[in-house]
Amino acid sequence: MELTFLAESVISGVLLGGIYALLSVGFGLTWGTMQVLNISHAVFAVLGAYVAYWCFVKGGVDPLLSVPFLAFLLFLLGGAVYRVVIRPVTKARDTVMGSMVVSFGLAIVVENIMSGLWHPDPRILKPSYTDTSLFIGEMVIGKGPLIGFAMAIVAIALLYAFLHHTFTGKAVQATWQNPTGAVLVGINRDRVSLITFGLSIASAGVAGVAMALIYSFYPSVHNDWTLYVFLLTIVGGVGSIIGTALTGLLIGLIMGVCAAFLPFIWVNILLFALLLVILLFKPEGIFGL
Amino acid sequence: MRDSILELSTEAPRPRVNTSRAGLIAVICLILLASLPLFRPPLFFLSLLISIFLFVSLTESWNLMGGYAGYISLGHVVFFSIGAYTTAVGMNVFGASPFLTAVPGGIIAGAVAAIVGYPVLRLKGAYFSISSLLMAVIFQLVFLNWTFVGGSTGLWYKLMPVSIGANRAIFYEVMLGIALLTTLVVRHVERSKFGAGLITLREDEDVARTIGINTAWLKLKAFILGSFFAGLAGGIYGYYLSFIQPDITFNINTSLLILMMAFFGGCMTWTGPLLGAVLLSLTNQLIVTFIGAEISRILYGLILILLMIFMPNGIVEFLRARRSPR
Numbered sequence: 001m002e003l004t005f006l007a008e009s010v011i012s013g014v015l016l017g018g019i020y021a022l023l024s025v026g027f028g029l030t031w032g033t034m035q036v037l038n039i040s041h042a043v044f045a046v047l048g049a050y051v052a053y054w055c056f057v058k059g060g061v062d063p064l065l066s067v068p069f070l071a072f073l074l075f076l077l078g079g080a081v082y083r084v085v086i087r088p089v090t091k092a093r094d095t096v097m098g099s100m101v102v103s104f105g106l107a108i109v110v111e112n113i114m115s116g117l118w119h120p121d122p123r124i125l126k127p128s129y130t131d132t133s134l135f136i137g138e139m140v141i142g143k144g145p146l147i148g149f150a151m152a153i154v155a156i157a158l159l160y161a162f163l164h165h166t167f168t169g170k171a172v173q174a175t176w177q178n179p180t181g182a183v184l185v186g187i188n189r190d191r192v193s194l195i196t197f198g199l200s201i202a203s204a205g206v207a208g209v210a211m212a213l214i215y216s217f218y219p220s221v222h223n224d225w226t227l228y229v230f231l232l233t234i235v236g237g238v239g240s241i242i243g244t245a246l247t248g249l250l251i252g253l254i255m256g257v258c259a260a261f262l263p264f265i266w267v268n269i270l271l272f273a274l275l276l277v278i279l280l281f282k283p284e285g286i287f288g289l
Numbered sequence: 290m291r292d293s294i295l296e297l298s299t300e301a302p303r304p305r306v307n308t309s310r311a312g313l314i315a316v317i318c319l320i321l322l323a324s325l326p327l328f329r330p331p332l333f334f335l336s337l338l339i340s341i342f343l344f345v346s347l348t349e350s351w352n353l354m355g356g357y358a359g360y361i362s363l364g365h366v367v368f369f370s371i372g373a374y375t376t377a378v379g380m381n382v383f384g385a386s387p388f389l390t391a392v393p394g395g396i397i398a399g400a401v402a403a404i405v406g407y408p409v410l411r412l413k414g415a416y417f418s419i420s421s422l423l424m425a426v427i428f429q430l431v432f433l434n435w436t437f438v439g440g441s442t443g444l445w446y447k448l449m450p451v452s453i454g455a456n457r458a459i460f461y462e463v464m465l466g467i468a469l470l471t472t473l474v475v476r477h478v479e480r481s482k483f484g485a486g487l488i489t490l491r492e493d494e495d496v497a498r499t500i501g502i503n504t505a506w507l508k509l510k511a512f513i514l515g516s517f518f519a520g521l522a523g524g525i526y527g528y529y530l531s532f533i534q535p536d537i538t539f540n541i542n543t544s545l546l547i548l549m550m551a552f553f554g555g556c557m558t559w560t561g562p563l564l565g566a567v568l569l570s571l572t573n574q575l576i577v578t579f580i581g582a583e584i585s586r587i588l589y590g591l592i593l594i595l596l597m598i599f600m601p602n603g604i605v606e607f608l609r610a611r612r613s614p615r
Binding site: 031037039085088089091092093096097098100101102104105106107108109111112113116223227230231234238265266268269272273275276279280 | 361408409411412414415416419420422423424426427430431433434541542545548549552553584586587589590591592593594597598599601602
């Protein structure tokens with residue numbers, strides 16, 4: 001009995017960790033390639049969740065079907081945001097700090113537009129399959145988290161394939177490794193930044209949908225999500241997709257184990273303290289490249 | 290990106306504004322500000338100014354590390370909260386007036402800063418920022434679960450036995466004093482060897498160490514000094530709020546607001562945070578009052594975005610560049 005409880009806790013932790021990993025991958029990508037620390041990252045995840053939610057409620061479109069369409073939409077939105085908001089700030093003396101401030105403003109705007117349009121009450125995506133569970137022996141695993149996790153893994157794999165096996169993806173990687181060198185060999189840095197930012201926002205949107213299958217969401221929930229994004233990115237090493245993904249699973253595992261033994265609030269204290277210690281002794285991230 | 294050393298040296302022979310006249314104007318403004326409660330302005334106006342003074346003090350003290358040394362802390366609220374909790378506990382347990390315990394509150398905040406800062410200040414750049422954010426989260430969670438300081442229900446202060454008008458006026462004068470003190474100290478630091486050391490460290494920490502600056506000690510000193518003032522301001526401001534609770538005092542948005550004010554004003558001079566704190570607080574308040582809370586947040590965010598797009602290096606540098614085209 002005790003053992004099944006522990007196993008359930010660990011599995012749900014890992015499933016959640018996978019979704020956090022997808023949420024963080026895009027954030028690390030913009031930070032690594034563009035030196036842009038995008039605080040509004042998780043706000044677009046919430047936006048994605050809302051779009052999927054309305055598609056489902058108003059049009060009856062299953063979230064699994066609307067996700068590709070939604071990713072494309074958010075990619076375009078991300079490109080537009082880059083052109084209008086982010087690009088002027090990359091000319092500041094301190095891009096990291098300037099982008100932090102400007103994206104903080106962006107987060108406020110998007111969050112408040114969302115709560116103005118759709119009211120700040122919590123919602124949850126409930127397609128038919130989220131209420132059912134999978135039974136393995138004595139263990140019970142919800143199908144919602146499983147499907148969310150699968151979505152996250154597929155999206156991360158697609159991103160990885162794009163970065164490592166396409167010409168454009170390699171240009172993104174080159175810019176991340178050496179911006180000046182990339183420009184010298186003829187890579188259009190502006191174009192690369194546009195694509196990176198669009199992809200990052202699109203991946204955030206997909207992660208938002210995956211989250212919405214497990215937890216309720218409301219416009220200001222992005223503050224909590226952002227915290228996890230920071231953690232995973234730092235611990236995984238900035239700009240390393242595999243590192244971030246593994247960190248997500250690891251943190252999920254730790255959360256799962258702790259949740260089985262400790263009251264919920266101490267799980268967070270322990271987790272953050274652990275991460276602080278990791279930061280102090282290995283600031284380049286445990287999977288840092 | 291790293292051309293500020295050059296900029297500093299080219300700016301040095303810049304013709305100064307008549308300093309004695311500027312000083313005179315500043316003193317007259319201060320006397321007017323300090324005598325404001327005598328004219329019995331609406332209470333709302335005093336509370337607005339009190340919150341501006343709070344942010345001037347917080348932003349200036351944050352700027353010691355965030356601006357001059359370039360160590361952007363997202364945990365400044367921790368020291369503010371420690372100050373507030375010290376005075377609240379002092380009042381509830383020992384019956385001491387917060388006006389007496391505010392200074393010890395600042396000292397405790399400084400001591401905590403020393404303990405926390407010693408390991409955390411070894412990190413640089415965004416790593417430092419994020420670990421300071423983590424620190425703030427941990428402190429918040431601990432305070433939420435620590436029943437001695439009220440846990441999640443928070444702590445109340447006993448009200449002063451005076452009328453509400455006199456109450457506001459007292460807090461107004463004290464907060465004005467704290468804001469003034471912080472600004473003067475930061476201004477003094479900026480012009481001293483200490484400040485020069487911090488700026489050198491910002492430009493290149495390795496070079497700073499090579500020319501014999503004890504960077505670790507310098508950073509720690511600035512961190513402790515900044516935290517002391519945050520604790521001092523927190524101690525008094527908590528009493529003014531009369532109720533504190535971890536979700537209010539440790540709010541991450543406050544940390545981000547401080548950062549934005551400093552950055553918006555321009556964080557290489559003491560005037561930048563001052564301008565940023567005053568302008569951003571005023572804008573926020575004016576929008577809320579005259580346009581309505583509903584869309585005020587959206588407008589606030591939009592203004593922030595537009596200002597950053599057009600003045601990516603802050604207001605002070607923007608004005609300077611306009612005034613003296615190089």
